[in-house]
Amino acid sequence: MEIPGTELLKSKIFTEKIVKSINRIIKDLNTPIKIMHVCGTHEHTISKYGLRSLLPKELEVLSGPGCPVCVCPAADIDKAIELGKRDDTIITTFGDMIRVPATNISLAELKAKGGDIRIVYSPHDAIKIAKENPEKEVIFFAIGFETTVPLIGYEIQSKPPSNFSVICAHKLIPAALELLISQSQLKIDGFISPGHVSTIIGLKPFKLFSDAYRVPNVIAGFEPNDVLVAILMLLKQKKEKRYETLNEYSRVVKPEGNKKAQEIISNVFESISSPWRGIGRILDGGLKIKKEYAEYDTDKKFDIDIEKSQDIPPGCSCHLVMIGKLYPYECKLFRKECTPINPIGPCMVSMEGTCSIYFKYYKEEYPK
């Protein structure tokens, strides 16, 4: 369903108008510009509508670490796999997660060997499975950014059955932005921030970064013209030497975010320094379940220690793709050994992974 009026956000006439403005500003700026987004859904919009081909060559739009299944460390998947090998467990998770290659096998391969691995659309489905299978431990392998965190928080807080627990592999976006900004060699001129993460956390966490690092930020919706307007809003700030966090997606995102969801998050979780696959440990980059809810924390219920894991398989460049240092087609395995049917690295699996998006939408001509 479209909210009435949103057709405009796909209108070609409007697109042309925005692109003209972008061209004018780029001309005035007279320097190469790098803009980064950190959301798989934004990359999807950009690639599907061929937005890069509309933009001047001085303007590069990079894809950052915006795919939650891609940044989930192999060790966490290995842990879910170890637990899934037991007879008394059912592992539940989102569909995107099960084909992601881990150190040895993926959850899908374990399922093919007889493991009880189930895809759920909603975390609440995992609770239902737990109620229907009281003799089994039903583990929800929880991945996702702030958009997804309150859903799991709500379920944990609503007294789920005692045979239910959560592997908490949630990651937090603002901390990742900080890491990307402080990586000076990338020299990013502005960030397009994810609309649905902001729906939950509001503008403030992004404002802190645009203030501290003097990098403009625009929270954007997911239609093609949303993304283009956001780019224009960033360029305009650049030109006027302003470093603010602006809200292009004001039809959904409230400046203060969703307070009720924020309360649930802080009631159930606390932030921790957390490893991102291929990127490394990020301070405040992830969450753990608070001790008040330890009975639902898989880590507290089972003593599983993954000693050795491998995030990036030999030859794969996901660690560089995820921070915008390399385009997927610059990886020598892209479209050869590595395809969505036989993914080598995590970025080729999910529909939000940069490599899989490029595989689907850029056939011959690659963006500059």
Place this chain on the structure above:
Amino acid sequence: MCLAIPGKIVEINDNWALVDFDGIKQNVIIALIQNPEVGKYVIVHAGYAIEQMDEKDALEAIEQWKELAQDQDLNLEDIL
């Protein structure tokens, strides 16, 4: 993953609402939003409404672009 789609609340039962997504009706958990109301739009992520919007507010937010898109003499960069 962070995909969320809009629908309209048709009926409310405690923490659940029946939401109309272009004719397909589905039950959605509404415990994450303040004061859910029948007739309002919600943005739904993995079976949970994560925000509620008024049609009027949503339209206003888009209306501003409409004027910009239609006015031939207006340069967007002068306004945004």
